Amino acid sequence: MDTKREVIGLMSEKLKFALFWGGSCGGCEIAVLDTDAGILEIAALADILLWPVAVDGKFSDIEALPDKTIDVCLYNGSCRNSELAHVAKLLRAKSKVMIAFGTCACHGGAPSLANFANSEEVFDRAYISSVSTPNPDKIIPQRKVKVPEGEVTLPEIYDQVLPLDHVVDVDYYLPGCPPHPDLIMTAVGAIKSGNLPPKGTMITDGTTVCEKCPRERTEEKKIHEFKRIWEVTDLDPNRCFLEQGVLCCGPATVAVCQAACLDANMPCRGCSGPPPDVRDQGAKMISVLGSIVDTEDPEEFEKIMSQLPDLGGVFYQFSLGSSILKHKR
Amino acid sequence: MSSETDFQPTIVGLFCKWCTLAGADLAGVSRLKMPQTVTAIRVPCTGRIDPTFVLTAFEEGADGVLVGGCHFGDCHYQEGNYNAAKRMALMKATLKDFGIESERLRIELISAGEAKKFANVVTDFTDQVKALGPLQWNGYKKRGDWANE
Numbered sequence: 109m110d111t112k113r114e115v116i117g118l119m120s121e122k123l124k125f126a127l128f129w130g131g132s133c134g135g136c137e138i139a140v141l142d143t144d145a146g147i148l149e150i151a152a153l154a155d156i157l158l159w160p161v162a163v164d165g166k167f168s169d170i171e172a173l174p175d176k177t178i179d180v181c182l183y184n185g186s187c188r189n190s191e192l193a194h195v196a197k198l199l200r201a202k203s204k205v206m207i208a209f210g211t212c213a214c215h216g217g218a219p220s221l222a223n224f225a226n227s228e229e230v231f232d233r234a235y236i237s238s239v240s241t242p243n244p245d246k247i248i249p250q251r252k253v254k255v256p257e258g259e260v261t262l263p264e265i266y267d268q269v270l271p272l273d274h275v276v277d278v279d280y281y282l283p284g285c286p287p288h289p290d291l292i293m294t295a296v297g298a299i300k301s302g303n304l305p306p307k308g309t310m311i312t313d314g315t316t317v318c319e320k321c322p323r324e325r326t327e328e329k330k331i332h333e334f335k336r337i338w339e340v341t342d343l344d345p346n347r348c349f350l351e352q353g354v355l356c357c358g359p360a361t362v363a364v365c366q367a368a369c370l371d372a373n374m375p376c377r378g379c380s381g382p383p384p385d386v387r388d389q390g391a392k393m394i395s396v397l398g399s400i401v402d403t404e405d406p407e408e409f410e411k412i413m414s415q416l417p418d419l420g421g422v423f424y425q426f427s428l429g430s431s432i433l434k435h436k437r
Numbered sequence: 438m439s440s441e442t443d444f445q446p447t448i449v450g451l452f453c454k455w456c457t458l459a460g461a462d463l464a465g466v467s468r469l470k471m472p473q474t475v476t477a478i479r480v481p482c483t484g485r486i487d488p489t490f491v492l493t494a495f496e497e498g499a500d501g502v503l504v505g506g507c508h509f510g511d512c513h514y515q516e517g518n519y520n521a522a523k524r525m526a527l528m529k530a531t532l533k534d535f536g537i538e539s540e541r542l543r544i545e546l547i548s549a550g551e552a553k554k555f556a557n558v559v560t561d562f563t564d565q566v567k568a569l570g571p572l573q574w575n576g577y578k579k580r581g582d583w584a585n586e
Binding site for chain 2: 387391392398420437
């Protein structure tokens with residue numbers, strides 16, 4: 109496929125874009141608007157055929173299109189039910205290029221923490237066992253109900269939150285929670301010029317957050333105890349968090365965000381997911397801890413680690429869906 | 438059930454070349470009896486073991502993972518085995534969080550001369566993994582299943 113020619117299309121015609129939100133918070137939609145003047149460039153470059161949150165568009169119109177009419181589809185959010193999977197497959201068929209937009213589409217995102225439970229447990233928690241839910245008759249929504257007009261159904265909820273590439277073939281990955289507007293415009297620029305990288309590329313700004321971090325690494329990290337950020341009264345704003353005993357996921361997080369949190373005196377949470385050559389973000393952070401927690405005594409190590417009671421929740425906070433283990437058995 | 442007694446666990450061994458693998462070779466040369474369940478992978482030092490290797494081994498079909506390194510203080514690269522011990526301790530806790538028995542991952546310190554210990558560990562670990570049964574890797578749908586609906 110001659111990507112360059114096909115994406116540029118005829119010089120006199122605008123490109124056709126589609127944006128869709130799956131299991132999404134809406135932040136990725138805001139990120140596109142956060143490009144400020146960039147949105148004007150996007151509007152000049154392309155007709156947006158579908159963007160439920162922002163422009164008028166009908167699924168029946170998309171279904172009527174010949175395959176591969178849409179030049180680029182930006183799909184944000186994860187897939188957790190049959191409707192989202194259906195739309196993902198529909199848009200994949202109608203689009204030349206499918207971009208997994210945002211960490212949820214790339215890795216499952218924070219919602220994929222639900223993979224520590226199955227859908228039955230999620231329903232139980234949401235409708236029955238949570239303290240603020242008065243539901244003495246234990247009523248749970250059902251998929252089907254008979255109404256005078258016939259039977260109506262809801263989509264099937266999957267047991268697992270899925271990244272986009274578990275449902276359809278993905279051409280590019282643009283992570284971030286949400287993606288940085290500058291990175292979005294980098295991608296738009298590549299689309300405009302036709303200089304697209306090889307299929308499967310993750311669009312990044314560098315290697316890891318550590319590379320972009322404004323703080324200084326002054327010495328080898330040796331952690332003897334972990335501190336919450338509010339516990340450190342003499343926190344040095346110019347020095348690496350890990351050196352000061354504050355947990356930071358920078359070493360295992362891809363550089364797409366210009367280390368914005370570090371710039372604002374907060375440690376990295378890993379919200380952009382792992383770098384492209386790292387298969388499992390949690391395993392990588394475990395590797396980091398093995399190096400920097402400074403003890404040779406197994407008992408002391410256990411004592412230090414007991415300060416972090418929920419490693420899975422911290423290290424897989426955004427990437428559980430794409431991790432090797434993916435879900436609790 | 439006969440299928441349970443017939444179950445031969447698949448164990449991936451990550452052994453350091455200086456100590457455990459040498460001990461394994463000595464066990465072989467000495468013709469010590471042990472179950473043939475372990476696929477040995479040589480690493481220069483257990484400190485080289487990325488925790489991802491453990492997860493990948495389970496993903497690719499291992500029922501158990503055995504990590505073998507030098508005794509503390511004897512590591513050829515000074516601290517590698519300490520780092521490995523810390524990482525494997527965290528991996529065991531992580532497996533537990535995911536509902537996988539943490540006993541499926543084991544780390545042992547076996548020197549180049551401890552052929553008997555190597556044979557004993559392999560025998561013991563094989564029995565342990567056999568008792569746990571095959572690893573139920575993925576009770577949920579596999580990647581791509583949804584694409585076929």
